[in-house]
Amino acid sequence: MAIIIDGKALAKKIRQNLKVECEELKEKGIIPKLAVVMVGENPASKVYVRNKSKACHEVGIEYEEYLLGEEVTQQKLLNLIKELNDNKEINGILLQSPIPENLNINEAFKTITYAKDVDGFTPSSIGKLCIGEETFISCTPYGVIKMFEEYNIDLTGKNVVILGRSNIVGKPLIQCCLQKNATVTVCHSKTENIKQYTRRADVIIAAIGKSKFVTEDMVKEGVIIIDVGINRTENGKLTGDVDFENVQKKASYITPVPGGVGPMTIAMLMHNVIKATKEQNR
Ligand code: NAP
Numbered sequence: 176m177a178i179i180i181d182g183k184a185l186a187k188k189i190r191q192n193l194k195v196e197c198e199e200l201k202e203k204g205i206i207p208k209l210a211v212v213m214v215g216e217n218p219a220s221k222v223y224v225r226n227k228s229k230a231c232h233e234v235g236i237e238y239e240e241y242l243l244g245e246e247v248t249q250q251k252l253l254n255l256i257k258e259l260n261d262n263k264e265i266n267g268i269l270l271q272s273p274i275p276e277n278l279n280i281n282e283a284f285k286t287i288t289y290a291k292d293v294d295g296f297t298p299s300s301i302g303k304l305c306i307g308e309e310t311f312i313s314c315t316p317y318g319v320i321k322m323f324e325e326y327n328i329d330l331t332g333k334n335v336v337i338l339g340r341s342n343i344v345g346k347p348l349i350q351c352c353l354q355k356n357a358t359v360t361v362c363h364s365k366t367e368n369i370k371q372y373t374r375r376a377d378v379i380i381a382a383i384g385k386s387k388f389v390t391e392d393m394v395k396e397g398v399i400i401i402d403v404g405i406n407r408t409e410n411g412k413l414t415g416d417v418d419f420e421n422v423q424k425k426a427s428y429i430t431p432v433p434g435g436v437g438p439m440t441i442a443m444l445m446h447n448v449i450k451a452t453k454e455q456n457r
Pocket of ligand 1: 341343362382384404
């Protein structure tokens with residue numbers, strides 16, 4: 176039976192440590208503050224944003240939400256981001272995705288100043304990650320790496336297969352795993368016969384958004400499974416991209432959904448806000 180990687184407990188520990196750091200900053204008169212920008216009424220985004228605001232409250236980070244209507248223009252969105260860039264009370268800026276398709280999200284991310292890029296999505300942060308410089312690492316990949324570290328899982332020489340190549344999860348994960356000396360393979364919707372890659376994998380990180388996509392026959396004995404996917408079934412239950420019940424019988428380590436990568440993502444966002452605050456006040 177696999178060891179279940181407890182993202183919920185690890186995230187709690189990280190938040191408790193950050194709370195102490197936050198109190199130390201407040202003793203110096205520095206109050207960390209996160210601004211979250213949302214465009215339109217996406218129900219899933221509302222849940223994510225609520226969880227982020229709860230985590231901020233717990234750690235002691237001030238939280239401010241900016242809600243823009245569906246009909247907002249690109250220019251108005253960029254103007255708001257520029258105002259937040261210039262606002263000395265704001266230490267971190269997060270643009271919640273998705274945003275309406277008529278808006279250019281990459282341009283919006285690029286407008287966020289590097290110093291406040293707590294999501295790690297700006298070209299500066301991504302470029303620094305690629306060349307191995309200290310930077311803001313996007314929160315989900317960062318959370319995955321923290322899990323490996325906490326459970327003493329050494330990626331050196333391991334065959335890591337990443338399922339999904341999105342800009343926010345799959346692509347930054349490639350760099351994070353390379354830095355841990357893994358041999359990395361990336362599969363996506365155009366990959367033929369995915370099973371031939373997953374069956375050879377020592378580690379599989381699934382981030383495609385397809386419920387129970389990874390099945391028992393696709394993995395080898397002893398595989399380490401990180402399930403990033405969050406899917407909702409017809410009866411409202413959350414599932415990952417991995418068939419947890421059956422795959423766990425073969426795995427050595429596995430993350431559950433919920434209670435795995437999700438809480439870690441939010442904990443690493445809190446980490447990035449504290450990091451940004453400290454760097455801005457150095
Ligand atoms: P995304 O932008 O939709 O990207 C999905 C990726 O999966 C794409 O690269 C796509 O390939 C690939 N893909 C889709 N169907 C596939 C298939 N049948 N076989 C192989 N590859 C396939 O999604 P995302 O934002 O990266 O999110 C992925 C999942 O993680 C979602 O369930 C999301 O809710 C979840 N998520 C969780 C967290 C967390 O904190 N736990 C954070 C972020 C995202 P192409 O590039 O070829 O289209």
